[in-house]
Amino acid sequence: MITAREFLDQAWQREDKILLSPNLTRIIERFNQVSYWVATCILTQSSIEKQALIISKFIRLALDLFKLHNYNGVAEITSALHNSAVQRLRQTWLLMPERHLKKLQKLEQIMQPQQNFWTYRLVSHAQRTRAHTHTPPRC
Numbered sequence: 675m676i677t678a679r680e681f682l683d684q685a686w687q688r689e690d691k692i693l694l695s696p697n698l699t700r701i702i703e704r705f706n707q708v709s710y711w712v713a714t715c716i717l718t719q720s721s722i723e724k725q726a727l728i729i730s731k732f733i734r735l736a737l738d739l740f741k742l743h744n745y746n747g748v749a750e751i752t753s754a755l756h757n758s759a760v761q762r763l764r765q766t767w768l769l770m771p772e773r774h775l776k777k778l779q780k781l782e783q784i785m786q787p788q789q790n791f792w793t794y795r796l797v798s799h800a801q802r803t804r805a806h807t808h809t810p811p812r813c
Contacts, residue, residue, distance in 0.1 A: 676701065705750055712754030716763070726769040729755065733774045736781055743801055745794065749785050752778070 676697040680686065685694035692699055712732055719725040732751050739747035754760065755778065761767075767775075784793050 701746075705746065705753075708747075708750040709754040709757070712751055713757040713760050716754075716760055716766075722763070722766045722769060725763055725766040729760075729766065729770060730774050733778050733781075737777055740781060740784075743798070745785070745798065748781055752782055752785055 680695035680698040685691060686698045686702060688694060716725050716728050716732070719728055732755065736748045736751040739745075739751070784797050785791075786793060
């Protein structure tokens with residue numbers, strides 16, 4: 675569990691970050707691993723059709739993660755799709771179904787860092803509020 679102390683003085687960026695911020699450092703490393711893995715899955719495909727199929731699958735996965743309130747997973751995938759090598763696959767992106775691109779665009783708008791992730795925080799709060807007001811069905 676990450677403690678508030680790990681955020682002090684940007685401890686996760688210092689040379690001794692493993693000692694000062696071990697849990698936050700592990701989460702950052704995991705984020706980077708997953709993001710790199712997603713990009714690698716796309717880039718190692720043998721054809722642009724297969725690349726487009728894998729991108730579509732990751733977009734659908736990001737949507738499922740969003741519905742499950744796993745925003746870190748959404749950010750890992752959208753980060754990978756913004757990897758410069760993935761973005762250079764112009765012919766692949768042209769094969770993408772418009773509906774998938776629109777869904778990706780919606781996720782990107784939610785996860786954008788502007789105003790300290792204001793849109794993400796707003797959506798997250800709304801989803802938590804809905805979850806707390808939901809009453810389970812009777813047995």
